[in-house]
Amino acid sequence: MRYVNGMRGSAMAIVVASVALAVAGCQPGESGADTADGGPTASGSVSSAASPTPDGSTPSASRPTPTVSAPAPSAPAAGGSAASCSASSLKATARQATVRPDGTGTGAAVVEFTNVSAHTCSLNGHPTVAGAANGSPELNVPLTVKPTGTATSVKVAPGGKAWVKLTFVQVQGEGDGYCESGSAPVLYPTMVVGLPGSGAHQVGLDDGQFAECDDTVTVTPVSAVKPA
Numbered sequence: 001m002r003y004v005n006g007m008r009g010s011a012m013a014i015v016v017a018s019v020a021l022a023v024a025g026c027q028p029g030e031s032g033a034d035t036a037d038g039g040p041t042a043s044g045s046v047s048s049a050a051s052p053t054p055d056g057s058t059p060s061a062s063r064p065t066p067t068v069s070a071p072a073p074s075a076p077a078a079g080g081s082a083a084s085c086s087a088s089s090l091k092a093t094a095r096q097a098t099v100r101p102d103g104t105g106t107g108a109a110v111v112e113f114t115n116v117s118a119h120t121c122s123l124n125g126h127p128t129v130a131g132a133a134n135g136s137p138e139l140n141v142p143l144t145v146k147p148t149g150t151a152t153s154v155k156v157a158p159g160g161k162a163w164v165k166l167t168f169v170q171v172q173g174e175g176d177g178y179c180e181s182g183s184a185p186v187l188y189p190t191m192v193v194g195l196p197g198s199g200a201h202q203v204g205l206d207d208g209q210f211a212e213c214d215d216t217v218t219v220t221p222v223s224a225v226k227p228a
Contacts, residue, residue, distance in 0.1 A: 082122040082155050087199020089117035094191065094203035097165060099228040105171025105185060105211035110227055111164050111193050111203055115156040123222040124153040125196035127164050131188030131210065137202050140192050144216045151221035164193070165220045165227040168212035179213035187211050195222065 091114045100107030115121060126147040130140035154162045171177040171185045179185055188210040194200035220227065 081153070082120045084197040085113075085115060085117070085121035085123055085156060085195075087201070089115055089119075089121055090198060090201065091116050092193065092201035092203050094193075094205055096205060096207065097167075097228065101167065101170040103170030103172050104174065104177050105213070106168055106205070106208075107170050108165060108167040109191070109205065109210070111166065111191075111201075112226075113156070113162050113164075113195070113198075113201070113222075115158055115160050118158050120155055120157045120160075122153045122155050123162050123195055123198055125151045126219050126221050127166075128194040128200075129166060129217050129219065130192040130194075131186065131212075131215065132190040132192050132202060134189065137190075137192045137200070141188075141215060144214075146216065146218045147221070148218055149221050154222050154224045156224075161226070162222050162224055163226050164195075164222055166191070166193075167218040168210070169214045169216050171211050171213055177211070181214050183214055185211055185213055186215065 092111060093114075094109050094111045096106060097108035097110050111127070113123060126145070128142070129145055130137075130142045133139040133141060156162050169179065169181075172180060177185045190202050190204040191210055192200050192202050
């Protein structure tokens with residue numbers, strides 16, 4: 001009986017010790033234990049750290065996303081190119097040139113183009129020329145054009161002007177005159193002068209008709225300088 005009671009006493013001691021150890025394992029502050037509010041401690045949480053960037057640094061979760069602003073539209077550069085003048089933006093007139101070949105015909109004419117629009121535009125190139133029979137542009141006769149000089153773009157401000165000069169094969173002699181080539185002189189009430197990209201313009205002389213020979217004309221490019 002003493003042996004049995006000893007065994008029972010030993011068993012009870014083991015049970016008491018086991019319970020004490022279990023209670024000690026459930027005390028707050030130990031690894032794996034719950035906090036007072038029931039949430040997991042740091043040792044029981046799942047890491048949410050961001051993956052390293054290509055350069056090895058770890059981005060902060062609170063770092064703001066960079067904002068890329070669209071560049072402001074740039075203003076046109078001063079002195080930049082201007083659009084070609086439209087036909088409706090130009091007023092064309094003609095007069096007999098002061099400097100012209102000797103003879104009794106028109107000899108040469110200066111055609112003036114005035115920008116009547118509200119915007120700066122540009123003229124460029126050599127003109128085309130046609131004689132308008134009976135003053136009607138639909139019944140014109142294209143002249144053979146011989147360009148001279150180098151064409152450059154000419155800016156024409158509102159109210160500004162640009163010019164071309166037309167030099168014809170001159171009529172000789174009095175009366176009806178004659179042409180040195182042997183052909184008969186031709187009279188045109190008006191001329192149709194065209195500019196590249198800027199339309200065709202019908203012009204007449206204040207003091208008569210265009211008298212020329214051989215339906216051939218030498219032309220200058222558009223110029224900002226008024227020819228004589």
